[in-house]
Amino acid sequence: MLKFFHRMASPKYFYQFAGKLIPWLGVACLGFMLAGLYDGLLVAPTDYQQGDSYRIMFVHVPAAWMSLFIYMVMATAGAIGLIWHIKLAEVMAISSAHVGASFTFLALVTGSIWGKPMWGAWWVWDARLTSELILLFLYLGVIALYNAVEDKRTAARATSILALVGVVNIPIIHYSVEWWNTLHQGPTVTKFDAPSIDLRMLIPLLLMAVAFKLFYAVVVLMRARCEILQRERNSGWVKELVRASS
Amino acid sequence: MTTANLSQAFMILLRRDLTLAYRRRSEMINPLLFFVLVTALFPLGIGADPTLLREVGPGIIWVAALLAALLSLDMIFRSDFDDGSLEQLLLSPHPLSILMIAKVFAHWLITGLPLLVVAPLLGVLLDLPGAAIRTLLVTLALGTPVLSLIGTIGVALTVGLRKGGMILSLLVLPLYIPVLIFAANAVATSGAGLPVEAHLSLLTALLVLAVSLSPAATAAALRISLS
Numbered sequence: 001m002l003k004f005f006h007r008m009a010s011p012k013y014f015y016q017f018a019g020k021l022i023p024w025l026g027v028a029c030l031g032f033m034l035a036g037l038y039d040g041l042l043v044a045p046t047d048y049q050q051g052d053s054y055r056i057m058f059v060h061v062p063a064a065w066m067s068l069f070i071y072m073v074m075a076t077a078g079a080i081g082l083i084w085h086i087k088l089a090e091v092m093a094i095s096s097a098h099v100g101a102s103f104t105f106l107a108l109v110t111g112s113i114w115g116k117p118m119w120g121a122w123w124v125w126d127a128r129l130t131s132e133l134i135l136l137f138l139y140l141g142v143i144a145l146y147n148a149v150e151d152k153r154t155a156a157r158a159t160s161i162l163a164l165v166g167v168v169n170i171p172i173i174h175y176s177v178e179w180w181n182t183l184h185q186g187p188t189v190t191k192f193d194a195p196s197i198d199l200r201m202l203i204p205l206l207l208m209a210v211a212f213k214l215f216y217a218v219v220v221l222m223r224a225r226c227e228i229l230q231r232e233r234n235s236g237w238v239k240e241l242v243r244a245s246s
Numbered sequence: 247m248t249t250a251n252l253s254q255a256f257m258i259l260l261r262r263d264l265t266l267a268y269r270r271r272s273e274m275i276n277p278l279l280f281f282v283l284v285t286a287l288f289p290l291g292i293g294a295d296p297t298l299l300r301e302v303g304p305g306i307i308w309v310a311a312l313l314a315a316l317l318s319l320d321m322i323f324r325s326d327f328d329d330g331s332l333e334q335l336l337l338s339p340h341p342l343s344i345l346m347i348a349k350v351f352a353h354w355l356i357t358g359l360p361l362l363v364v365a366p367l368l369g370v371l372l373d374l375p376g377a378a379i380r381t382l383l384v385t386l387a388l389g390t391p392v393l394s395l396i397g398t399i400g401v402a403l404t405v406g407l408r409k410g411g412m413i414l415s416l417l418v419l420p421l422y423i424p425v426l427i428f429a430a431n432a433v434a435t436s437g438a439g440l441p442v443e444a445h446l447s448l449l450t451a452l453l454v455l456a457v458s459l460s461p462a463a464t465a466a467a468l469r470i471s472l473s
Binding site: 082134137138140141144145148149154157158161162164165166168169172173176177179180 | 396399403404406407409410413416417419420421423424427428431448452455459460463466467470471473
């Protein structure tokens with residue numbers, strides 16, 4: 001097992017292994033997503049209060065879950081890269097940033113579309129929305145820093161530090177925003193209780209969550225492969241790969 | 247040759263930075279002018295109704311302080327980076343994170359402390375009650391060091407970049423949000439005549455957290471930026 005991890009840390013083996021893994025993960029992702037969408041859009045019962053418009057939840061909630069999850073993955077990978085100088089961890093961290101920013105954006109957009117019929121406004125300064133928006137800014141900061149630094153090795157290490165600083169700050173920001181909101185204007189938005197969700201709605205939600213996780217795995221592996229090729233473009237095995245394909 | 251011990255090195259660095267700043271006094275004025283000017287723009291933009299100003303005043307002053315702190319951040323490493331003394335600092339046998347506290351402290355004395363001096367004036371301009379102005383001073387005293395400490399991490403990450411300024415604001419401003427929330431709320435709350443101990447405790451907690459964690463992050467970031 002340890003040997004497996006050791007070999008995976010080598011960019012060449014990782015490149016080949018990821019290449020083999022991507023189709024399988026992709027098929028699984030497609031399966032889960034189709035099942036989740038079918039179950040969510042056609043099978044799950046209509047909500048007694050929100051009608052059919054609640055069904056955007058099956059995209060919105062998994063996307064919001066992913067936005068935080070990916071930030072944690074990014075920071076963890078960044079820490080591993082900083083501590084043990086594993087190049088692959090740096091690659092994974094920076095490849096996650098773009099996907100994470102996309103999911104955060106998706107969560108904000110779907111939330112906004114959901115909010116319009118439910119709350120009557122595209123945007124309210126609700127605590128959760130606000131912290132999601134700040135999370136998007138944190139992601140964009142990471143990406144901007146990575147793009148600004150010329151040397152990609154340095155850039156990856158710098159963004160890892162930024163991601164770690166962000167991770168320390170996320171709970172602080174989250175609670176301060178929540179506190180700010182409750183102090184300022186009281187609950188203008190009545191939230192429905194999360195745990196009282198119907199089982200027939202929960203199943204498609206979980207299916208979609210699994211599908212999103214798999215989607216993230218596929219995209220992050222694809223991005224990591226590109227990143228590895230770019231970084232290792234002067235090494236022997238990449239040149240051989242190029243020669244073989246041309 | 248004798249080498250300075252840690253506390254001597256700390257004091258030497260602090261004195262050096264203060265001396266350098268003192269010799270370029272005009273640069274110190276600019277963030278202050280900015281602070282006053284931005285605050286003065288708001289009544290022009292939203293109207294000079296005293297009740298309105300009293301309501302939005304704390305937020306305006308704190309946002310302006312945030313931006314002034316952001317603008318002055320670049321000064322902390324710029325000249326050291328240009329003349330190479332930053333690299334010398336990295337080679338020092340003393341722990342870099344402690345030296346970073348000296349740098350940040352000097353920077354705060356130069357740029358953060360003056361904000362406290364003009365803040366009461368701005369409070370009067372925006373028609374804040376006396377209690378709110380007192381709270382404003384306390385929050386500035388507690389909050390601006392946090393801004394300096396967090397911001398220095400961002401500067402350390404971007405110091406080697408040619409166009410670091412824009413990116414710096416993108417990196418740092420989201421991290422400033424908790425300070426803004428607690429501080430501006432404290433001022434508004436005390437303006438309404440309510441107790442603000444909770445806000446001040448939280449701000450103090452942020453300060454303690456920033457003092458203990460951010461120098462290490464700054465040191466690590468500097469080592470990466472200058473590698």
